[in-house]
Amino acid sequence: MLTVAGISFGPLLVGFALNTILYGALVTSVLLYFSSFKSDGAWIRLLVSTLLFLCTADVILEYVFLNDTLIIHFGDQYALSRANWVFSLRAYFSLVVSVSISVIAHIICSTWHHGIFLQL
Numbered sequence: 001m002l003t004v005a006g007i008s009f010g011p012l013l014v015g016f017a018l019n020t021i022l023y024g025a026l027v028t029s030v031l032l033y034f035s036s037f038k039s040d041g042a043w044i045r046l047l048v049s050t051l052l053f054l055c056t057a058d059v060i061l062e063y064v065f066l067n068d069t070l071i072i073h074f075g076d077q078y079a080l081s082r083a084n085w086v087f088s089l090r091a092y093f094s095l096v097v098s099v100s101i102s103v104i105a106h107i108i109c110s111t112w113h114h115g116i117f118l119q120l
Contacts, residue, residue, distance in 0.1 A: 009070055016062050023059050026052065051100055058093045061086050 030052050034045070065086040 009066070013066060013070070016066055019059060019062060023055060026055055047100070047104065051097065054093055054097050054100070058090060058097065061090050061093065065090070 030048060033048060065084065068084065068086070
Protein backbone atom coordinates (compact mmCIF):
# COMPACT_ATOMS: atom_id res chain seq x y z
CA MET A 1 0.00 0.00 0.00
CA LEU A 2 1.37 3.37 -0.94
CA THR A 3 0.49 6.08 1.57
CA VAL A 4 1.70 9.61 2.21
CA ALA A 5 4.29 8.19 4.58
CA GLY A 6 5.40 5.61 2.00
CA ILE A 7 4.74 1.91 1.74
CA SER A 8 3.04 0.58 4.85
CA PHE A 9 2.39 -3.07 5.67
CA GLY A 10 1.10 -2.33 9.17
CA PRO A 11 -2.58 -2.66 8.26
CA LEU A 12 -1.87 -5.91 6.43
CA LEU A 13 -0.08 -7.28 9.48
CA VAL A 14 -2.98 -6.31 11.76
CA GLY A 15 -5.39 -7.91 9.28
CA PHE A 16 -3.32 -11.10 9.36
CA ALA A 17 -3.50 -11.18 13.17
CA LEU A 18 -7.30 -10.76 13.09
CA ASN A 19 -7.60 -13.32 10.29
CA THR A 20 -5.62 -15.84 12.33
CA ILE A 21 -7.82 -15.28 15.39
CA LEU A 22 -10.97 -15.75 13.30
CA TYR A 23 -9.43 -18.83 11.70
CA GLY A 24 -9.08 -20.34 15.17
CA ALA A 25 -12.78 -19.67 15.79
CA LEU A 26 -13.58 -21.29 12.42
CA VAL A 27 -11.62 -24.43 13.26
CA THR A 28 -13.40 -24.67 16.60
CA SER A 29 -16.78 -24.27 14.89
CA VAL A 30 -15.96 -26.93 12.29
CA LEU A 31 -14.84 -29.38 14.96
CA LEU A 32 -18.04 -28.71 16.90
CA TYR A 33 -20.08 -29.18 13.71
CA PHE A 34 -18.51 -32.53 12.87
CA SER A 35 -18.98 -33.81 16.42
CA SER A 36 -22.57 -32.55 16.80
CA PHE A 37 -24.17 -33.13 13.39
CA LYS A 38 -23.06 -36.61 12.42
CA SER A 39 -26.30 -37.31 10.57
CA ASP A 40 -25.90 -34.49 8.01
CA GLY A 41 -25.57 -35.42 4.38
CA ALA A 42 -22.23 -36.12 2.78
CA TRP A 43 -22.53 -33.10 0.46
CA ILE A 44 -22.82 -30.60 3.32
CA ARG A 45 -19.94 -32.25 5.19
CA LEU A 46 -17.84 -32.08 2.02
CA LEU A 47 -18.78 -28.42 1.59
CA VAL A 48 -17.74 -27.59 5.15
CA SER A 49 -14.47 -29.49 4.68
CA THR A 50 -13.79 -27.67 1.41
CA LEU A 51 -14.40 -24.27 2.99
CA LEU A 52 -12.09 -25.18 5.87
CA PHE A 53 -9.42 -26.20 3.36
CA LEU A 54 -9.80 -22.93 1.42
CA CYS A 55 -9.62 -20.82 4.58
CA THR A 56 -6.55 -22.78 5.71
CA ALA A 57 -4.88 -22.15 2.35
CA ASP A 58 -5.79 -18.45 2.62
CA VAL A 59 -4.14 -18.10 6.04
CA ILE A 60 -1.06 -19.99 4.86
CA LEU A 61 -0.73 -17.85 1.72
CA GLU A 62 -1.07 -14.66 3.73
CA TYR A 63 1.61 -15.87 6.14
CA VAL A 64 3.95 -16.81 3.26
CA PHE A 65 3.52 -13.36 1.69
CA LEU A 66 4.12 -11.47 4.93
CA ASN A 67 7.05 -13.70 5.89
CA ASP A 68 8.69 -13.17 2.52
CA THR A 69 8.07 -9.43 2.45
CA LEU A 70 8.59 -8.39 6.06
CA ILE A 71 11.05 -10.96 7.43
CA ILE A 72 13.12 -12.47 4.63
CA HIS A 73 13.44 -9.19 2.70
CA PHE A 74 13.59 -6.94 5.75
CA GLY A 75 14.74 -3.46 4.77
CA ASP A 76 14.55 -4.17 1.03
CA GLN A 77 12.53 -1.31 -0.50
CA TYR A 78 12.14 -3.16 -3.82
CA ALA A 79 10.52 -6.14 -2.10
CA LEU A 80 8.05 -3.81 -0.37
CA SER A 81 7.03 -2.16 -3.64
CA ARG A 82 6.07 -5.30 -5.55
CA ALA A 83 3.42 -7.95 -5.15
CA ASN A 84 4.35 -11.56 -5.82
CA TRP A 85 2.22 -14.47 -6.97
CA VAL A 86 1.10 -15.28 -3.41
CA PHE A 87 -0.46 -11.86 -2.95
CA SER A 88 -2.31 -12.17 -6.27
CA LEU A 89 -3.56 -15.69 -5.50
CA ARG A 90 -5.07 -14.61 -2.16
CA ALA A 91 -7.64 -12.46 -3.97
CA TYR A 92 -8.95 -15.53 -5.81
CA PHE A 93 -9.18 -17.53 -2.60
CA SER A 94 -11.18 -14.73 -0.98
CA LEU A 95 -13.52 -14.66 -3.98
CA VAL A 96 -14.10 -18.42 -3.92
CA VAL A 97 -14.77 -18.44 -0.17
CA SER A 98 -17.18 -15.47 -0.41
CA VAL A 99 -19.15 -17.00 -3.26
CA SER A 100 -19.27 -20.36 -1.48
CA ILE A 101 -20.68 -18.77 1.67
CA SER A 102 -23.31 -16.98 -0.43
CA VAL A 103 -24.27 -20.27 -2.09
CA ILE A 104 -24.58 -21.96 1.31
CA ALA A 105 -26.77 -19.12 2.57
CA HIS A 106 -28.91 -19.46 -0.56
CA ILE A 107 -29.30 -23.20 -0.02
CA ILE A 108 -30.18 -22.75 3.64
CA CYS A 109 -32.35 -19.62 3.38
CA SER A 110 -33.56 -19.95 -0.25
CA THR A 111 -32.80 -16.27 -0.93
CA TRP A 112 -29.73 -14.55 -2.35
CA HIS A 113 -30.10 -11.35 -0.34
CA HIS A 114 -29.36 -13.24 2.90
CA GLY A 115 -26.06 -14.42 1.41
CA ILE A 116 -25.16 -10.90 0.33
CA PHE A 117 -26.05 -9.61 3.81
CA LEU A 118 -23.75 -12.21 5.39
CA GLN A 119 -20.84 -10.96 3.26
CA LEU A 120 -21.22 -7.39 4.52
